[in-house]
Amino acid sequence: MTNETLDAVGGASRGAERFDHWIDGWGAAPVGGAYRPTTSPVDRSVSFEIADGDGRDVDAAAVAASSARHAWAATSTAERSDLLRAVGTAVRENLDGLVEAEIAETGKLVAHARAEMLSCADYFEYYAAVVRTMHGETIDQGPGQHTYTRHEPFGVVGIIAPWNGPLNQASRGIAPALAAGNTVIVKPSEFTSAATLRFARLASAAGLPHGVLNVVTGTGPAAGAALVRHDAVRKVTFTGSVPTGQVIAGIAAERVIPLTLELGGKSPLVVFGDADLDRAALAAATTTLMNSGQVCSATTRLIVERSAQDALLGRVSAILEQKQPGVDFGPIITEPQFEKVLGFFESAAEAGATALTGGACYRQGAAASGRYIAPTVYKDVTPDMRIAREEIFGPVLVSLPFDGFDEAITLANDTEYGLAAAVWTGDVARGLRAAHLIEAGQVAVNGGVMTQETPFGGYKRSGYGREKGAAAVYEYTQVKTVSLGLAPQELVS
Numbered sequence: 328m329t330n331e332t333l334d335a336v337g338g339a340s341r342g343a344e345r346f347d348h349w350i351d352g353w354g355a356a357p358v359g360g361a362y363r364p365t366t367s368p369v370d371r372s373v374s375f376e377i378a379d380g381d382g383r384d385v386d387a388a389a390v391a392a393s394s395a396r397h398a399w400a401a402t403s404t405a406e407r408s409d410l411l412r413a414v415g416t417a418v419r420e421n422l423d424g425l426v427e428a429e430i431a432e433t434g435k436l437v438a439h440a441r442a443e444m445l446s447c448a449d450y451f452e453y454y455a456a457v458v459r460t461m462h463g464e465t466i467d468q469g470p471g472q473h474t475y476t477r478h479e480p481f482g483v484v485g486i487i488a489p490w491n492g493p494l495n496q497a498s499r500g501i502a503p504a505l506a507a508g509n510t511v512i513v514k515p516s517e518f519t520s521a522a523t524l525r526f527a528r529l530a531s532a533a534g535l536p537h538g539v540l541n542v543v544t545g546t547g548p549a550a551g552a553a554l555v556r557h558d559a560v561r562k563v564t565f566t567g568s569v570p571t572g573q574v575i576a577g578i579a580a581e582r583v584i585p586l587t588l589e590l591g592g593k594s595p596l597v598v599f600g601d602a603d604l605d606r607a608a609l610a611a612a613t614t615t616l617m618n619s620g621q622v623c624s625a626t627t628r629l630i631v632e633r634s635a636q637d638a639l640l641g642r643v644s645a646i647l648e649q650k651q652p653g654v655d656f657g658p659i660i661t662e663p664q665f666e667k668v669l670g671f672f673e674s675a676a677e678a679g680a681t682a683l684t685g686g687a688c689y690r691q692g693a694a695a696s697g698r699y700i701a702p703t704v705y706k707d708v709t710p711d712m713r714i715a716r717e718e719i720f721g722p723v724l725v726s727l728p729f730d731g732f733d734e735a736i737t738l739a740n741d742t743e744y745g746l747a748a749a750v751w752t753g754d755v756a757r758g759l760r761a762a763h764l765i766e767a768g769q770v771a772v773n774g775g776v777m778t779q780e781t782p783f784g785g786y787k788r789s790g791y792g793r794e795k796g797a798a799a800v801y802e803y804t805q806v807k808t809v810s811l812g813l814a815p816q817e818l819v820s
């Protein structure tokens with residue numbers, strides 16, 4: 328692959344644009360005056376200078392979000408719906424700038440970055456519709472009472488986002504939180520903040536009142552922890568790793584505030600021998616390559632009926648071997664994650680797994696200057712190996728054979744995680760039986776798809792709470808019961 332191709336996907340040789348926080352409808356320089364660079368995973372050049380915030384900047388955002396919250400909560404659902412739709416339109420009309428910012432920090436393929444930004448617009452348009460369906464209930468206690476429930480916003484919601492799908496993952500929380508009448512402070516990953524900052528400007532220009540959406544950038548321990556600890560923040564949605572989720576859950580428990588945790592996964596892809604192996608192989612290759620495996624719900628733990636293992640792995644390897652870095656798949660987004668994936672290769676070699684293809688980064692050609700990892704397929708894996716147990720978050724497929732339905736389910740559930748699963752079989756009834764027995768928040772049988780409309784979240788250590796789907800809007804509300812006496816009551820003295 329040529330340098331020209333890499334430039335096209337990653338954007339080297341660019342000036343380092345500087346980004347401030349977005350607070351109360353304006354760019355706000357960090358109180359401490361510090362900025363940190365973000366880099367392109369394509370060639371490690373500096374992409375942007377991003378405000379390196381801390382608790383003082385969170386304080387400023389909290390003042391803005393708190394000041395705006397009553398007026399925002401008092402808007403009608405029709406007004407909020409119109410504004411959310413306008414935000415979605417603004418994303419569509421300014422797609423190129425968002426895509427450019429996202430690619431500069433993640434190295435995503437242009438087509439993938441565009442799809443993610445369009446899906447971001449979808450979140451706003453979808454929750455623009457959902458907000459108009461929100462309702463409480465009436466409770467019949469007899470003729471003398473009129474009792475009903477209201478779904479009221481929490482006030483200020485904190486959203487902490489990861490680097491693998493920066494604006495996309497943040498939008499998944501921002502849209503329903505705003506729809507429900509909350510104001511929001513977003514803390515993007517310190518590795519990937521630019522698209523979220525550009526988005527916040529667009530949202531303000533589209534009509535979101537000042538203070539309704541704020542973005543504070545900086546590291547997790549400085550800006551992120553300050554956000555979770557802030558008195559004004561009444562609910563937090565965190566998407567990221569289990570260890571960070573545990574830290575945040577500790578703070579939330581201390582403060583007694585609700586938390587949605589969207590954490591990692593080690594999701595199984597179960598293939599029975601009677602499946603369409605060509606389609607199953609394509610699915611396995613796609614999940615391995617998608618965002619270079621940096622997807623929380625990637626089903627990269629391939630659990631395949633022993634009789635079909637060689638045929639399936641041959642097909643998957645053949646597909647992956649044709650793929651080119653920068654053309655068919657992107658780089659690993661952060662340097663620590665790149666090193667982590669290489670560490671898994673060492674561990675796999677020491678444990679005796681066989682790499683049918685891949686198993687290394689690129690050491691020659693243009694891809695060697697970026698964080699590219701060759702798509703990898705492992706055979707001769709045992710369930711106790713690190714590559715079989717831990718989330719790799721790279722383009723690495725790990726194969727475990729099974730004999731019989733029960734062993735397939737046992738292996739699928741032999742993980743501390745429970746985010747997602749996929750099942751491929753020629754017997755639909757068996758596919759659904761497997762789907763019901765697998766401990767995961769979403770299971771796709773024979774290529775079923777998940778969209779904005781489908782609830783998403785984890786079982787076990789993959790987290791709690793649900794995002795996406797109509798019900799997610801209620802995760803950003805608290806229920807109040809109101810009871811009105813209609814008849815004279817006897818007073819108890």
Ligand SMILES: NC(=O)c1ccc[n+]([C@@H]2O[C@H](COP(=O)([O-])OP(=O)(O)OC[C@H]3O[C@@H](n4cnc5c(N)ncnc54)[C@H](O)[C@@H]3O)[C@@H](O)[C@H]2O)c1
Pocket residue numbers: 487488489490491492496514515516517545546547548550551552553555566567568569570571572574575588589590591592622623624718720746789790
């Ligand atoms: N379940 C999901 O929907 C989902 C989606 C995307 C990514 N993920 C998971 O995210 C992980 C990769 O993302 P990551 O490396 O950015 O995760 P991470 O936990 O390192 O960081 C996530 C966010 O938390 C912030 N943070 C870090 N320490 C913090 C602290 N002490 N207090 C407050 N905030 C803190 C970071 O700055 C970042 O914004 C993977 O495990 C992946 O599976 C899950």
Ligand SMILES: C[N+](C)(C)CCCC=O
Pocket residue numbers: 443491492495496618621622623624
């Ligand atoms: C990176 N994507 C494609 C937005 C998917 C993110 C879902 C979980 O990590």
